[in-house]
Structures are given as C-alpha cells and as structure tokens.
Amino acid sequence: MTETLSMNLNGERATLSPALLDKYNQPGPRYTSYPTAPEWDDAFGAEDLRQAFCEANRKAQPAPLSLYFHLPFCQALCLFCGCNTVISKNRKVTNPYLDHLKKEMATVSENIEPSRQVEQLHWGGGTPTYLSPDEIVNLYAAIEQHFSFAPDAEIGIEIDPRATTEEHCRVLANLGFNRLSMGIQDFNPLVQQTVHRVQPYDLTRALFEYCRTLGFTSINVDLIYGLPHQTLESFGDTVEKIIAMNPDRIAVFSYAHVPWLKKQQGSFAKHLPQGLEKFRIFHQAIARLTDAGYRYIGMDHFARPDDELCKAQDQRSLHRNFQGYTTKANCDLYGLGVSSISGLEAVYAQNWRDLPAYYAAIDRGEWPTMRGMRVSAEDQLRRAVINRLLCHGLVIKSEIEREFGIHFDDHFALELARLADLERDQLVRREDDRIAVAALGRIFIRNIAMVFDAYLQTPAMQQKVFSRTL
Ligand SMILES: C[S@@+](CC[C@H](N)C(=O)[O-])C[C@H]1O[C@@H](n2cnc3c(N)ncnc32)[C@H](O)[C@@H]1O
Ligand code: SF4
Structure with a gap:
C-alpha cells in the first residue's frame, strides 16, 4: 500500500506513510508515571x-x-x-x-x-x-x-x-x-x-x-x-x-x-x-x-x-x-481505595489491586500498600524530560541543566544520537538549545519519550508487554 495520510495538527502539517506507521506503532508505556x-x-x-x-x-x-x-x-x-x-x-x-x-x-x-x-x-x-x-x-x-x-x-x-x-x-x-x-x-x-x-x-x-x-x-x-x-x-x-x-x-x-x-x-x-x-x-x-x-x-x-x-x-x-x-x-x-496510586516527588506506591487483600490489610490496621518505588535523582531527571515532551512538545536544555545540575548534551549523548532516526522520519527536531517535537511526533509522542526511558533497555522490561503506541 503506497497511500499516505496528510494531517494538520494545530497549524502544522504532517504526512504519514504505512511504513512509518508500522515502524512506530509498537508496544510502549503511556507514561502516567516514570519509572512506569x-x-x-x-x-x-x-x-x-x-x-x-x-x-x-x-x-x-x-x-x-x-x-x-x-x-x-x-x-x-x-x-x-x-x-x-x-x-x-x-x-x-x-x-x-x-x-x-x-x-x-x-x-x-x-x-x-x-x-x-x-x-x-x-x-x-x-x-x-x-x-x-x-x-x-x-x-x-x-x-x-x-x-x-x-x-x-x-x-x-x-x-x-x-x-x-x-x-x-x-x-x-x-x-x-x-x-x-x-x-x-x-x-x-x-x-x-x-x-x-x-x-x-x-x-x-x-x-x-x-x-x-x-x-x-x-x-x-x-x-x-x-x-x-x-x-x-x-x-x-x-x-x-x-x-x-x-x-x-x-x-x-x-x-x-x-x-x-x-x-x-x-x-x-x-x-x-x-x-x-x-x-x-x-x-x-x-x-x-x-x-x-x-x-x-x-x-x-x-x-x-x-x-x-x-x-x-x-x-x-x-x-x-x-x-x-x-x-x-x-x-x-x-x-x-483498591488499586489506587500515590505519587510524591520521590516515591510511587500502589494499593492492593483486589478487594480481599485490600480489606485484609486495613483490617490488620495496616496501610494497604502492595508495591512501590523510590524515585532516584536520575529517574527524576528523566521524568522531567519525558513530562516536558508529553506536555509541551519541547525540552529546553538549559532549563533541565539548571534544575538538575547536569550538562544535557553529555548526559544524554546516547539518547540524542538515538533521536537521529526519529529526526529523519520528521518526528522531532534536535536543535542546539532544545528538542522540539514535530507535528508527526505529537502522534508518536510515546515513541519519543521511550528514547529517554532507561528501563526499557533492561532485559526484564523487554519481556513486559504494553499496548501499542497507537
Ligand atoms: C473508569 S472508565 C469511565 C467511567 C465509567 N466507568 C464509564 O465507563 O462511563 C474510564 C475510561 O477509560 C477508557 N477505557 C477503558 N478501557 C479502555 C481500553 N481498553 N482502551 C482504551 N480506553 C479504555 C474509557 O474511555 C472509559 O471511559
Ligand atoms: S466496565 Fe464499563 S462502566 Fe465499568 S469502568 Fe469499565 S468502561 Fe466503565
């Protein structure tokens, strides 16, 4: 199939081919939290x-x-x-x-x-x-x-x-x-x-x-x-x-x-x-x-x-x-409540996901926490980048550098190199002082965020099955 789809996203035009759709419509997280x-x-x-x-x-x-x-x-x-x-x-x-x-x-x-x-x-x-x-x-x-x-x-x-x-x-x-x-x-x-x-x-x-x-x-x-x-x-x-x-x-x-x-x-x-x-x-x-x-x-x-x-x-x-x-x-x-999630600056936690376990914990006078995680400084840095991509479609490097005391291009050298492929496909633009999401990238925003997800590269995570990005 050679047909392409052309769309207008808030004033910017984007064109999608079936090949690009196949390439980017892959399983990936929705990033309601990071780490997921x-x-x-x-x-x-x-x-x-x-x-x-x-x-x-x-x-x-x-x-x-x-x-x-x-x-x-x-x-x-x-x-x-x-x-x-x-x-x-x-x-x-x-x-x-x-x-x-x-x-x-x-x-x-x-x-x-x-x-x-x-x-x-x-x-x-x-x-x-x-x-x-x-x-x-x-x-x-x-x-x-x-x-x-x-x-x-x-x-x-x-x-x-x-x-x-x-x-x-x-x-x-x-x-x-x-x-x-x-x-x-x-x-x-x-x-x-x-x-x-x-x-x-x-x-x-x-x-x-x-x-x-x-x-x-x-x-x-x-x-x-x-x-x-x-x-x-x-x-x-x-x-x-x-x-x-x-x-x-x-x-x-x-x-x-x-x-x-x-x-x-x-x-x-x-x-x-x-x-x-x-x-x-x-x-x-x-x-x-x-x-x-x-x-x-x-x-x-x-x-x-x-x-x-x-x-x-x-x-x-x-x-x-x-x-x-x-x-x-x-x-x-x-x-x-059952299965609910708490998110503080440096912690995520989730309550028991089934009623009997949730009730039993509360009946014992305990908090009904099933699992959670401490969010490291590196996680917080990556979360800030991912959130900016998802919310603003823009990461200004100097803002991240000031907030986290890093040198952006050094710290994310690998990720910036990985973005080259997405730039060729017109999802994103790497500029000196920023990363800007292009119109097509707004559709495949999860794929751009995934580049900054340090956990997706681990063997345990590669076995998890997420829904597709589209
Ligand atoms: C808790 S429900 C909303 C409230 C109420 N239970 C209802 O269905 O009207 C939250 C929303 O999740 C969405 N949802 C549920 N299952 C989904 C799925 N498998 N894929 C995508 N969205 C889903 C639906 O749009 C649903 O309205
Ligand atoms: S089962 Fe239906 S009504 Fe209940 S939460 Fe899911 S979508 Fe809403």
Missing part, C-alpha cells in the same frame, strides 16, 4: 510510604494535595474495559468498601500536615455513581472531615450516563463537584452491542444537557477509537454527535487491546480495525475536532482553546499524572 508501574516492586511497602508522607510534611513548603479515590464497582462489564473494576449487581457491596475507605482515609490523613490543602479531588472507577446519592453525600462528608479544601479546588468525578440519575448530578453539583468526565466511547449500535455497552445517544445527550444547566465548570467526554466493528463512517458520526454536544474537553483514547491481561477482550478480536485502518479513524477524528475548534493537547486529549489546559500548555505549566493532563503541577498525589 512494572518497575515498582513489593520491596517497597507501607512503612516506606508512611515515611515518605512524613518527609513531605517536613519540607520548607509542603506541596498541596491531589486526592484520588477509586470506586471500583460497575453493574456490568464492558468487554473492552481495561480498568480495575469489581462487577456486581448486589448493591450491598458498597457498605464494606466505604467502611474500609474511611478507615484508610483516617490513617492516611493522620500523616498529613492539616495545613496542606486539597487543590484537586478526583473520584474515578469503575463507576463512582454506582454509589447512591446518599452514599455520595456520606463519603464526601467523611473526606471533608479529614481534609481541608483550597477555595478554587478542582473537584471531579467520572460518570457513566447509564448509571447516573439527575438526582446524582444535582447532589454532585450541590456538594461542589465542578468537573465531570462522562464515559461515552461510541454511539454506533453494532459497536455498542459487541462490547456489551448499550448506551443510547438520546439518554446520553439528555444527561449531558441537564448537567450543563447545573453549571459544572468543565465537562469532558471519553471516546475510544479502534473498537470492534468501528468504521471511518460510523466513528465519524459519533464524533459529529459529540461536536454538537460541545463538551469542554474530549478524550479520544486508542483502544488498548491487552487480552493477556483482560481475557474478555479476546471475544471480538477478529472484528478490530487494525494498523492503518485504525489510524485513519483517529486521523479523521483529529481533522473533525480541530476543524470544529478543539486543540489537540497530545496523548489522545483535545480541549477548547479557552480551556485552562490549552493556556497551561502555552505557558508550559501543563503537567501529567495518573488522571491525565492537569494544571496542578505542584501537588502530591495520594490515592485511596
């Missing part, structure tokens, strides 16, 4: 995390807080789902979970200096609105008992329109939630039936419009490209329907096919669009969303130009954490 989670291990435990929390309190200026609560329950499994979920139709499962979550919160908050304010709170899942409105009010009250909030805190929640009532939305707005992220994925009936997620457009649109009347500051919607039976035409229709709804932000995730981790994904494998066919679906979404005025922020995310993510990107203050892109670069992240 497969590097963390159980040599790092609860006491290490507790000590890291105490050290964070003792800093001259302790960082503000970003809190993440994982609410894992869903009524039924969507077959594509790669999240950490607990599927149950028995609503009583929430009682023990909320009890344990409150115990965890009490222990964690005892180790956080009370003057440190919460600047960001996020409830993710699973489906947080699996909780009843009363349970939501009750959990929120417990959080307020243990933590104090900055007046302009970002308070967000993921909602599944199929499991969310107008009452849920009113309760959330009254509590002070100001950000919603709505799971949509695809409006096509055949795609929806195949992935066991039937979600009518009318129901979704009605809930979306209702939320608008409640005055949430920002509404995001999630779509996935590369789902079974998706075609250019069918996904184009989904994208048009989304544009008509006019959300503030849109995530167009690349479907992550990992049947060795999520067996149920195997059921529709033969109907998946692949390679150039899958990429064309994304390419069309980029064209339609940018024509409609959205800006491509990077790594699957789009936002209106007046959205604070765009402003932060222009000012090079944009940051990335486990919840995606954020303007809250300076926060320490504390994750509560």
